[in-house]
Amino acid sequence: MGPVENPVNNKEYRIPGEAKEMLKSLASKWEDIDDANSLQTLSASDLHDPDISALIAAKMKEFHGLEMPGPKDVSLWHRLRNWLKTAKSLCTPEEAKDFRLDSIEDEISLIEKEFSGDQSIGFCHNDLQYGNVMIDEETRSITIIDYEYASYNPIAFDIANHFCEMTADYHTDTPHILDYSKYPGLEERQRFLHIYLSSSDGLPSDIELEQLLENVEKYKLASHLFWGLWGIISCMPFRNSGNCTHAFCIFTTDVL
Template identity: 70%
Template sequence: MENSKSVNKEDVIPEEAKVKLKKLASEWDDIVDPNALDVFRLKGAMTNEVYQIKWPSRNPEQQRSRKVLVRIYGKGVDVFFDRQNEIKIFEFMSKQGQGPRLLGRFQSGRIEEFIRARTLSAPDLRDPEISSLIAAKMREFHVLDMPGPKTVILWDRLQNWLNVAKGLASTEEAKDFRLDLLKDEIVLLERNLAGNHLSMGCCHNDLQYGNIMMDEETRSITFIDYEYAGYNHVAFDIANHFCEMVADYHTETPHIMDFRKYPDLEERKRFLSTYLFSSGRSPSEQELEKLVQEVEKYTLASHLFWGLWGIISHHVNKIDFDYLGYARQRFQPYWSKKSELLGSSDSKLI
């Protein structure tokens, strides 16, 4: 996410949050005035509104002023996930040293530690060094013993989102996106993919560049924003990350995906080799090839996942983004690539 211009704090930060922010700032000796909040809207968030808050320092020469993040939950987006479960995961990640600390909660959001690191950009995902760091971090993330039941969330979530989308979509939208066919498509994918997974684990499920931060000095990677996190097939998490390599949410048309940028076989193998080597052992060529094929098939699940998300978001989210246009961008490759990836005999229910 990137900073935009300063905004009027009275208009965007809830009163309850301002009280907590001022109390928090009053505990820091280097703050001139706890009431003097500088508020900056961060661009790139498509589920919540995120603001950077900072205060003037008593030491003007001090380069690093006190900063925190305020996350205001998007209205209507609780249809996508269990907010209480998301907070539990956030707190777990914080205790594991995997993400920012929780500094406070208010009715419509929370206050988070500001991480002194750079949010990645779209081109960063294609940088070989950064990509290898992400691959190793994903492996570390996937083996965390996350709280909650060890039940794969993907298939039930897809069916639940489909039901919500059907309830919200107009007749024209339902026809346009072929919603009446998707229940069987989800069953088809689960039948073809779920029984062949190499492993399951703690998955982020939304590793777009805006949810990845890097410390420029230590080169350490941090994953942030766990709204969609849960126990899942790790191949889905990786496939979803590959799909995000074709997106750039900071253009004039952020909903448009350039599939010419999808990583080629060599790039995918390099990423997956690093991922497997990060476990501390040398994978066989057969193991690598199996993961390459499995991940590629899970791109289909990623397209359905975010396609349905786009339809629902169009009806419940007020953030300025062409959600329906984005949904079309995700469904199109699903239909065009399904037979190729599943094989003609496996691409239909019997």
């Protein structure tokens, strides 16, 4: 991997000017932001910067500990089944066959059963890609934005999804292609999880760290199902018009 670019040095391409001004306007009303002008959305390679990754790990632990009103039920399996039902309703029989939608219900049930057990549940972001993480250039504090998919879920799912997002770069000509050479290696994953567990509860035991590492690796499967189904239902209404530019929509259109 080449040198990690500084999050301060590559501002221009990351976010359109109008969107940046809108974010700054909103951020100026947030109590924990001293200077909205110092906020910058991260780039893909920033997620691999050890210092920035450590800040994200600590912020994720804080986010997962938020107390939200209402029941604290896991939403993942219900959402997957709802999205599968929607995908089937939007696809032709031929498309459903190509996407193997008839077998996905069994896959959801299989991994739900496999992953059931005593796992930590928290309020999860569920979409922690680099575009949803902002950094204050002056204080080096992290702000998480875009809570469209936020809900209670196993924290291992949220972390697994974040690791998978390290393989994506949405500012390329092929934003739908994930580069798994950029998936964090074992040492990088261990470092992230150690900081995550240490940020509020003291030093974790080796067993605690290994168990979370194992759970995160399992939940990669759920993350792939999550965004695969999202891509299908996002793409189908636009598949003949060419008007959708979402990365996964481009992918599903290519497959069809």
